Amino acid sequence: MRKIPLTPRPPLPQGERGSKKDNLLAPLPLRERGWGEGYKQALLALLLLIHGAAIADTFGYPLEPQQIAPDTYVLEGKTEDFSRKNGGYIVNTGYIITADGVVVIDSGPSKRFGEQQRTLIEKATGKPVIRLYLTHHHPDHFLGNQAYGEIPRYALPASKQAMQLEGEAFTANMYRMTGDWMRGTSITLPDKEAKAGTETVGGHQLETIALSGHTPGDLALFDHTTGILFAGDLVFNNRAATTPHANIAAWLTALEKLQSLPLKMIVPGHGKVAQDKAPIEQTRDYLQWLSATLKQGAANGLDMNEVMQTPIPERFKAVALAHSELQRSVSHLYPALETDSLKPAKQAE
Amino acid sequence: MTLFRLPACILLLIITLGNPVSAAEQSGHAPADPLNSPQWGVMHSRFLNGETYVFDDKVKVLAPDSAEDSLNVPITFDASALQGVEKIVVMADLNPIPGVLEFRPKTIPARLSFRMKLQQGSPVRAAAKTADGVWHVGGAWVDAAGGGCTLPSTGTATGDWSSTLGKVSANVWQRPDNNRLRVRVMHPMDTGLASGIPTFHIEDMNILDESGALLAEMTLHEPISENPMLSLDVGKHTGFRLEGHDNNGNRIDAEVVE
Incomplete structure (x- = not known):
């Protein structure tokens, strides 16, 4: 770490530092920083401490039987x-x-x-x-x-x-x-x-x-x-x-x-x-919709991102994470389906 | 002295912590990167040759928020809302190999879907250069667990790549506005970043219609996923020829009919 000068330095002539406004907003040249640097470091340390305290959880899961x-x-x-x-x-x-x-x-x-x-x-x-x-x-x-x-x-x-x-x-x-x-x-x-x-x-x-x-x-x-x-x-x-x-x-x-x-x-x-x-029925309904959506997408020549944009039906609106799970499911299940939708091309000799 | 330095330091700290946009971007004419990437400046000079650009919503990049499979991240770009697109460059700022693909549409829309490998979460961008020489840049941030670039391809790992190398499968779907062509070319697309496995990838690929007229040219780089799968909008055409080479000189040449 850089040493902080302990003795105050004589002030520089006005012209060298520019206007007062600049002094407040622009960084001082490194060699110019005196006690202010100490404050800055102390403040930084304080901020880090607060930040650290905020994330240093007790890691207790809120378990309520x-x-x-x-x-x-x-x-x-x-x-x-x-x-x-x-x-x-x-x-x-x-x-x-x-x-x-x-x-x-x-x-x-x-x-x-x-x-x-x-x-x-x-x-x-x-x-x-x-x-x-x-x-x-x-x-x-x-x-x-x-x-x-x-x-x-x-x-x-x-x-x-x-x-x-x-x-x-x-x-x-x-x-x-x-x-x-x-x-x-x-x-x-x-x-x-x-x-x-x-x-x-x-x-x-x-x-x-x-x-x-x-x-x-x-x-x-x-x-x-x-x-x-x-x-x-x-x-x-x-x-x-x-x-x-x-x-x-x-x-x-x-x-x-x-x-x-x-x-x-x-x-x-x-x-x-x-x-x-009801949850069994909902899971079954969702899986059948998912499977049909993917099959239909492959049959219509859609690419993965296009299938991922499929709107979630109204009846699954209460289902948490439906959109992000659809994105994931396309990655998991679509490649096999789309491969089936292609035919071998005629290779040149 | 101390009295006025203290607020200056606090201000500085607030400015530094609160505003990640670099000083150069604040003071210069360059628009601020909506994806706030540390690498945008480098991307701009390396892939857009430092030329004039705008961030433009007309260039859409579709990608999942999070890459479920870092070896196969689906990307779709669509610059068809722009007139006179000469080429589109796709790049991923934080990938070890950031250059992904270049697409030069001749008579078909500037829209393409493909899959790529991501080594970590990264912006994925498509920059479309229009006839006036301006780049229009769109992008999306994709989170990823990563590792996509440093793994051997399945073909190389299992040793069966040579029996299918360069084989093409495809299909054409007739649609009211633009027919859809989907093409898959068997190729390991090894990045060279997996230990002991040299770079081995398709370099260029052209799509022609049945009469031999060029529809689009493509340059593919290492991050394109193994066995590249491409989806294109192809106007009213129903028959195609696919030509290309890999970096070892192997030819790709196939005819696709509906």
Whole structure:
């Protein structure tokens, strides 16, 4: 750092500095700066301090358990995209208090989240967590796993494989999008294979339903005892469905299966808990519209940006992030469709 | 002395923090960059030869706000609202290779869609030069997780590029105003920035009608995505010939009929 002269210098003759107005607005020559420089540095330091204090959050997620049955709770995230403000808390996680201990569904977007979620659950229920179910391999659903190191962690084989394959890239991107909320987060894989079927855990009859469509492995957990379905990201409620690993045909089949369950309540992966099947219907409607829009675009020779401009139908106006998810979905799903719309040209010899 | 220097310093600080437009742009005649890019000055001198320009809403650049796939960022430019467009230069200020493409329409509208690789979030601009010698500049800011330029192409990584090199597939859609031509040319389009993989990309491509008249010329640079996919508005034409070369001298030559 440059030294600041401690002794005041004699004032320069008037002519050398220009008018008084210039003196106020224009930077002084470097060698000319005396004590004023000290003030400037102090002010800068002060500003940095204030700025620093504003972003040096405690990184506490606003976790508020929402009781949806006598022994079932949901932590509802915002229907937003990842940001430094929400720290990735854009996802629903839940827990069921059984006679043997607590069953947790999804561990959230970061190590900090998993830790805070587990602390809250064990404090609020006075019971230990006995197992963790991971609905699928997307980062907002399993990056809190580190907090459950000694707890059995159940996932479908396809989910585990995808976590292994893509987990590192997800984590890097989450650091980019949410910043310090991610501190210390690394991949902890599931260690138990979730098998389709029903099993009684501490008095709750829990059915693991193995599906796919949103991702290659989508686990839905249906609690026959309470009639509550934890649908993972197979169901979105007033939040546009995301498609980076989607197979829409398989997804629609999965939704039919969920539709057939004798359920009383749905916990979607994103959006509000519902007492009816409306979110299943909305997700199905949105996916069918999306699929038709993309197919029609390819059949009419549109380029990606032109499809991205498609207006969102009135009935999806309440669906958060519909426009940006349409943009993303075009990137995910359009290339295969448009390739099908081309024919080989006649190559010259 | 101290008394008047203190407010001067605070003022300076406020000016410095609050107004990112450079002093040169404040005092000079150059219009302020609506995308506020640190590289605009360099782009201007390098790609527009320092010539007269205006930021002009008539040059539209369509792109997603955020690049979902940094290897395939869809870009559409449309300068068809301007008369007498001689060429359009596309550039991405913050890309390691900022030059993307040059399009010289002869008898068809100055509108083109393609995909590009982005190494990080960047302005993507299209500058259209009209007959009076003025550049009309439009642009969009695309956020990106990045890495698009330093990855090997899929073709090179899997080794199967040579079996499809230069193969063209296409289709023509008849429309009331302008027919639509979509063309895909198989090519790795390696940037040279992936370790041990030399630059290998299509350099030039011409689109002609069935009688051999030139409709448009294109110069492609490294950031154009692998297996370039182009969409053009082509007037009433229904038959085309596509000719071009890559930087290793391989020819592209194909006939497209509806």
